[in-house]
Every structure is written in C-alpha cells, then in structure tokens.
Amino acid sequence: MVTVERDRELHQRAWNAAASVVDPEIPVLTIADLGVLRDVVLDGDHVEVAITPTYSGCPAMNMIALEIEIALERAGFHRPKVRTVLSPAWTTDWMSEEGRQKLRACGIAPPQASNSRRALFGEQTVACPQCGSDKTELLSEFGSTSCKALWRCKACREPFDYFKCH
Amino acid sequence: MSCANIQVSETPLVLYALRRADDALILGHRLSEWCGHAPMLEEDMALSNIALDLIGQARELYTFAAKVEGRDNDEDKLAYLRDVRQYRNLLLVEQPNGDFAQTLVRQFFYSAFADLYWRAMMNSRDATLAAIAAKSEKESAYHLRHASEWIIRLGDGTEESHARTQGAIDHLWAFTGEMFAVDDGERALIHAGIAVDPASLRGRWLATLSDVTREATLAPPQNEWMQQGGRSGRHSEHLGHLLSELQSMQRTFPGLTW
Numbered sequence: 001m002v003t004v005e006r007d008r009e010l011h012q013r014a015w016n017a018a019a020s021v022v023d024p025e026i027p028v029l030t031i032a033d034l035g036v037l038r039d040v041v042l043d044g045d046h047v048e049v050a051i052t053p054t055y056s057g058c059p060a061m062n063m064i065a066l067e068i069e070i071a072l073e074r075a076g077f078h079r080p081k082v083r084t085v086l087s088p089a090w091t092t093d094w095m096s097e098e099g100r101q102k103l104r105a106c107g108i109a110p111p112q113a114s115n116s117r118r119a120l121f122g123e124q125t126v127a128c129p130q131c132g133s134d135k136t137e138l139l140s141e142f143g144s145t146s147c148k149a150l151w152r153c154k155a156c157r158e159p160f161d162y163f164k165c166h
Numbered sequence: 167m168s169c170a171n172i173q174v175s176e177t178p179l180v181l182y183a184l185r186r187a188d189d190a191l192i193l194g195h196r197l198s199e200w201c202g203h204a205p206m207l208e209e210d211m212a213l214s215n216i217a218l219d220l221i222g223q224a225r226e227l228y229t230f231a232a233k234v235e236g237r238d239n240d241e242d243k244l245a246y247l248r249d250v251r252q253y254r255n256l257l258l259v260e261q262p263n264g265d266f267a268q269t270l271v272r273q274f275f276y277s278a279f280a281d282l283y284w285r286a287m288m289n290s291r292d293a294t295l296a297a298i299a300a301k302s303e304k305e306s307a308y309h310l311r312h313a314s315e316w317i318i319r320l321g322d323g324t325e326e327s328h329a330r331t332q333g334a335i336d337h338l339w340a341f342t343g344e345m346f347a348v349d350d351g352e353r354a355l356i357h358a359g360i361a362v363d364p365a366s367l368r369g370r371w372l373a374t375l376s377d378v379t380r381e382a383t384l385a386p387p388q389n390e391w392m393q394q395g396g397r398s399g400r401h402s403e404h405l406g407h408l409l410s411e412l413q414s415m416q417r418t419f420p421g422l423t424w
Binding site for chain 1 (some may be wrong): 194208209211214215219220221222225226293294296297298300302304308311312
C-alpha cells in the first residue's frame with residue numbers, strides 16, 4: 001500500500017511539473033491548458049512524458065520538450081524522456097475551459113467549436129476579445145504563429161489574434 | 167561540395183515516403199523564399215506559415231523513411247545530403263516562384279491534390295503514415311482555402327492579374343500529370359492498402375480546379391501533354407540551384423549543429 005501511495009504521489013508530482021510548462025509563444029497557456037500534454041508515465045523513478053504537436057511545423061515543440069525536461073529535473077526526476085505522439089491528431093477541442101478564458105483575458109479570441117473549415121470564404125463570426133462585439137472581419141487566415149489568424153474588430157477598431165479552430 | 171552524398175536503400179516503402187517528404191520540403195523551401203518579400207505583411211506571414219507546415223510534414227515523413235530504411239540515415243541527412251538525382255519530388259513544386267500569381271497557382275494545384283491525398287492516406291494500413299496524414303490533412307485544408315481565395319481574387323481582379331494568373335495556369339499545367347502517375351513499387355503498396363492510389367483522386371481534383379477557375383473567370387487549361395521525371399530523379403534545372411542554397415551549411419561544414 002505504501003508503494004502505491006508513493007507512486008501516486010510521484011506521478012502527481014511529475015504531472016504537475018510537466019503541466020506547469022507554458023507555451024513559449026502564448027505564455028498565458030500551459031501545455032496542459034492547450035492539450036499538448038498527453039501522458040505522463042512513471043516507471044520506478046523514471047518519467048516519460050508524451051506530447052503532441054499542434055501543427056506539424058510548430059517551432060515551439062523543441063523548446064517545449066526542453067522545458068519539460070528542465071521542469072522534471074527540478075522536481076527531482078533524473079533523465080526524464082519526452083516523446084512526441086502524432087495520433088490522435090491534436091484538436092482545439094482539447095483546450096480546457098480555463099485555457100479559453102485565459103486566452104480571452106490576454107486579448108486572443110479562443111477557438112470556436114469545429115466549423116466547416118473547408119468552406120470557401122467561410123462565413124464564421126468571431127467575437128472581439130476586447131469589446132465583445134461580433135462585428136469583426138478576417139484580415140489574414142495566418143497570424144503571428146501557426147495556430148492563430150489575424151482579425152479586426154469593426155466596433156472598437158482593434159486588431160486581434162484568433163486561435164484557429166483545428 | 168566537400169561532403170559526400172549519402173546512399174539510401176530505396177525499398178518501395180522508403181521511396182514512397184521520400185517522394186511525399188521531398189514534395190513537402192521543396193515546396194516549403196520555395197515558399198520560404200517569399201519571407202520578407204511578399205506583397206503585404208499578412209501574405210508574408212501566410213506563406214511563411216504554410217512553409218512551416220510543409221517542412222513539419224517533411225520532417226515527419228523523413229523520420230519515418232529513415233526508420234523504415236533502418237540504417238544510419240535520419241531526417242537531416244535525408245534532407246541535406248542527397249543530390250538532385252536522389253530527390254524524388256514533383257517537378258511542379260521545384261518550379262521557381264515567378265510572380266505572385268505563379269506562386270499561388272503552383273500552391274493551388276498542389277494543395278488541391280495534397281488535401282485529397284492526405285485525407286485518403288488517413289486510411290493507410292500503416293499506422294505512422296495514417297497519423298502523419300491525419301495531422302497534415304488539417305493543415306492542407308487551410309492551404310487549399312488560402313490558395314483558392316487568391317486564385318479567385320487574382321483571376322477576377324484586374325486585367326493584369328487575370329492575365330498573369332491565366333499565364334501561370336497554362337505554364338504550370340504540364341507539371342500536374344505527374345501527381346497521378348505511379349510505378350510498380352508504388353502500385354504494390356497501393357494493393358497492400360498502405361499507399362494511396364492517386365488516380366482515384368483525379369476526378370475530385372479536376373472538380374475543385376473547375377469550381378475555382380470558373381469563379382475566378384479563368385479558362386481551364388487545354389494542353390494535354392504532360393512533363394514527367396521528378397519521381398525518378400530527373401529534374402528541371404531549377405532544383406540544383408534550390409538545393410545548393412538549402413544544403414550549403416551542411417555541405418560546407420559537415421555535421422554542423424546549431
């Protein structure tokens with residue numbers, strides 16, 4: 001029983017350490033909020049963490065993996081391993097409600113529920129994270145990072161990032 | 167060139183993965199040439215973002231190819247230490263950027279194909295290929311929408327943009343036949359449920375082309391003659407120039423790491 005307790009405690013500690021790592025491009029979100037953190041496996045004292053990329057070419061992945069290793073080392077786990085899994089493919093549906101609120105609070109419109117992303121000139125509405133107006137327009141399908149698009153609010157005239165539904 | 171080319175044992179599955187990886191890497195590299203030069207900031211970011219997606223797809227496919235090959239090669243060696251004749255990409259993706267219309271027509275032809283291709287490859291019996299496809303498919307949907315919107319905007323735009331886009335369609339059309347050709351090795355993989363049969367996608371690809379060109383007031387291409395060669399390593403003169411830039415650091419300082 002003592003070992004089970006200890007394992008559970010260790011696992012929780014490893015999970016918390018990995019889950020505390022933030023996205024280097026959107027530092028208000030942790031990798032747990034994003035759904036990038038998929039699994040933490042404990043084998044004895046050895047930890048292996050599974051993460052999944054948001055986009056194939058996301059340049060933040062190497063940095064995230066390094067940050068996880070550092071966080072786990074600091075939490076007392078030696079030589080942790082980080083593994084990338086591709087399947088199932090990451091989707092914005094995995095983003096936590098807390099994550100969505102954090103995004104909105106820092107001026108990024110959170111992803112909406114899956115819509116018809118194949119539709120040409122798709123008629124989607126995204127509410128402005130600044131003033132809440134839905135009188136907004138798409139400026140560019142591609143924004144400052146792979147996962148964001150650039151929008152503009154026609155009410156408050158502020159441009160804003162929209163975390164694309166994926 | 168002070169660094170020797172690697173040798174690759176091109177079994178049908180290795181070759182299959184390399185062809186798709188080379189398509190993505192070369193097109194990604196071409197798009198990255200627009201970085202800092204696109205006609206507007208939003209478009210500069212869009213093309214660089216698409217380039218990133220493509221290079222990400224290439225990395226996964228190269229890693230898969232190296233694993234299947236089971237020798238000493240890895241994603242970096244496959245990208246940096248093969249010469250022109252060892253590259254297996256479509257001739258379409260190595261064509262120079264030209265003007266903005268030519269870049270977007272090339273992108274449109276490829277994205278309309280890739281989007282169908284990845285969706286079909288999600289059913290591959292190979293679990294890794296299916297996973298790579300599921301990831302890439304989400305990205306290609308965006309790429310296709312971006313390119314389609316531009317084709318319509320340019321075709322249905324000014325006299326100048328219309329003429330340039332029509333010119334690009336007529337010029338690049340001859341490089342599209344290669345997308346639907348397969349050799350015996352690939353045919354066997356198709357029968358085994360691992361590879362996608364591109365011929366089965368041609369009808370839907372043509373339908374996408376026809377929908378978008380009609381809305382763009384552009385004429386569908388007439389020419390039926392198709393140029394081939396990329397899949398077997400016979401490339402246009404443009405690829406060598408591209409590779410000399412892409413590979414210059416590894417060729418000059420073998421084994422260099424950042």
